[in-house]
Amino acid sequence: MTTIKLHNSKTRKKEVFIPIDPDNVQMYVCGPTVYDRAHLGNARPVVVFDVLFRLLRHVYGDAHVTYARNFTDVDDKINARAAESGREIGEITAETTQWFLDDMGALGALEPTHMPRATQYIPQMIAMIEDLIARGHAYAAEGHVLFAVDSWREGYGQLSGRSVDDMIAGARVEVAPYKKNPMDFVLWKPSDAEQPGWDSPWGRGRPGWHIECSAMSHDLLGESFDIHGGGNDLMFPHHENEIAQSCCANPEGEFARYWLHNEMLQVEGKKMSKSLGNFFTVRDLLEQGIPGEVVRFVFLQTHYRKPMDWTEKKAREAEKALERWSVYGLDHSGRQPDNEVIAALADDLNTPKAIARLYQLEKERDFDGLVASLDFLGVSTMNFALQMRGLNTRLYQTIDGVLLLSLKAKLVDARNSAMETKDFAEVDRLKSAYTEAGLEVRMSKTGVELVPGTGFDAAKLEGLE
Ligand code: AMP
Numbered sequence: 206m207t208t209i210k211l212h213n214s215k216t217r218k219k220e221v222f223i224p225i226d227p228d229n230v231q232m233y234v235c236g237p238t239v240y241d242r243a244h245l246g247n248a249r250p251v252v253v254f255d256v257l258f259r260l261l262r263h264v265y266g267d268a269h270v271t272y273a274r275n276f277t278d279v280d281d282k283i284n285a286r287a288a289e290s291g292r293e294i295g296e297i298t299a300e301t302t303q304w305f306l307d308d309m310g311a312l313g314a315l316e317p318t319h320m321p322r323a324t325q326y327i328p329q330m331i332a333m334i335e336d337l338i339a340r341g342h343a344y345a346a347e348g349h350v351l352f353a354v355d356s357w358r359e360g361y362g363q364l365s366g367r368s369v370d371d372m373i374a375g376a377r378v379e380v381a382p383y384k385k386n387p388m389d390f391v392l393w394k395p396s397d398a399e400q401p402g403w404d405s406p407w408g409r410g411r412p413g414w415h416i417e418c419s420a421m422s423h424d425l426l427g428e429s430f431d432i433h434g435g436g437n438d439l440m441f442p443h444h445e446n447e448i449a450q451s452c453c454a455n456p457e458g459e460f461a462r463y464w465l466h467n468e469m470l471q472v473e474g475k476k477m478s479k480s481l482g483n484f485f486t487v488r489d490l491l492e493q494g495i496p497g498e499v500v501r502f503v504f505l506q507t508h509y510r511k512p513m514d515w516t517e518k519k520a521r522e523a524e525k526a527l528e529r530w531s532v533y534g535l536d537h538s539g540r541q542p543d544n545e546v547i548a549a550l551a552d553d554l555n556t557p558k559a560i561a562r563l564y565q566l567e568k569e570r571d572f573d574g575l576v577a578s579l580d581f582l583g584v585s586t587m588n589f590a591l592q593m594r595g596l597n598t599r600l601y602q603t604i605d606g607v608l609l610l611s612l613k614a615k616l617v618d619a620r621n622s623a624m625e626t627k628d629f630a631e632v633d634r635l636k637s638a639y640t641e642a643g644l645e646v647r648m649s650k651t652g653v654e655l656v657p658g659t660g661f662d663a664a665k666l667e668g669l670e
């Protein structure tokens with residue numbers, strides 16, 4: 206069995222991954238707050254943990270991996286969006302949830318096994334909060350319930366490597382009169398008549414941000430599970446608070462054993478922000494005619510623990526490589542991904558190394574291995590080719606992309622067999638049929654290129670065997 210190594214943020218070391226139960230490997234990843242289209246940065250954790258999900262399924266078997274990713278559908282940003290647009294909260298969250306699934310699907314992300322929505326887990330959150338109060342880790346004050354960090358000084362801050370005192374000194378924390386310690390964080394807060402709220406032992410209110418992940422992961426995965434992931438912006442306070450809640454409510458459990466954090470995405474070397482005008486959504490890119498496979502391929506070129514820079518140049522280069530490789534995808538028949546690609550991924554998700562190996566496979570002319578490995582990485586050459594047909598991109602402005610790709614595949618195949626048999630009759634027959642139809646055929650050692658001339662007439666190639 207392949208040995209997987211993962212960098213565990215908790216120990217700050219790369220460790221051999223040993224699941225609690227190899228028959229049911231369990232992973233939880235913090236998902237989006239649903240009030241708007243996902244921006245490109247939001248897609249990074251989705252792609253990173255999708256690669257890990259695929260790797261775990263490959264190693265332990267599809268039926269032996271459980272992946273949960275939540276939707277935060279109760280949040281003050283959602284309330285604000287509802288207030289400014291005059292729309293119902295439920296309508297906004299349902300629409301945004303579907304957008305997210307569509308956009309991430311376009312990036313080749315598999316759907317997680319469970320996609321819990323926070324509003325469906327309010328009773329579990331209330332039960333966990335009551336338990337924390339009973340165990341002396343939380344207290345109610347003025348309609349709020351707060352987690353008392355002093356009750357767990359020994360554990361609080363371990364993930365982010367800070368002590369409670371350092372945090373108080375360094376943080377600009379909101380000092381609310383009902384807090385015993387400025388670092389205490391909200392588990393439950395009161396709602397006014399306009400705000401969404403649920404009845405609770407502390408009056409009508411709604412959960413704080415962090416409790417949902419503790420309650421949902423406990424309900425779906427139990428008190429100990431294997432992997433917890435998210436962006437490194439979530440390490441503090443969100444993940445630190447999740448750990449405090451879960452470990453104090455379930456002291457017999459370990460909560461998550463391996464913590465993985467992806468670094469942030471930037472655009473052309475700058476932080477993505479609305480004021481810099483470089484803020485865009487995944488949908489914006491798709492609508493500009495950049496296929497999801499290109500976006501994913503660019504993402505994979507950077508290791509998840511390094512900041513990643515989205516640039517147009519990278520997108521163009523990725524498009525060129527996929528255009529070349531799509532030719533081989535048309536009659537690909539279920540080969541296993543390349544061993545070196547798997548080995549690179551098993552080494553703390555070394556996707557840049559896996560991508561480098563793809564170029565090597567191209568050089569070695571192992572096209573089945575290349576396409577199977579691309580598929581394994583979630584980059585479907587078939588989907589890419591289909592999109593090229595649907596989109597009027599710069600590569601295929603006047604002709605049907607799939608037709609061109611299949612013509613090219615046919616010629617490449619013919620040439621490959623001719624190399625062995627030394628009989629070039631079929632190659633010559635295809636070449637003259639293509640030329641006749643107005644395609645310029647360029648053949649060199651490195652490959653085949655078909656350039657449609659101004660008089661190109663695809664109809665002339667109909668029925669060509
Ligand atoms: P948010 O909607 O801000 O709660 O973020 C949802 C997810 O997207 C979290 O896992 C964040 O870590 C992640 N995220 C937000 N911005 C970026 C970024 N620029 N690069 C990578 N991940 C991001």
Ligand code: ZN
Binds near residue numbers: 235236418447
């Ligand atoms: Zn979370």
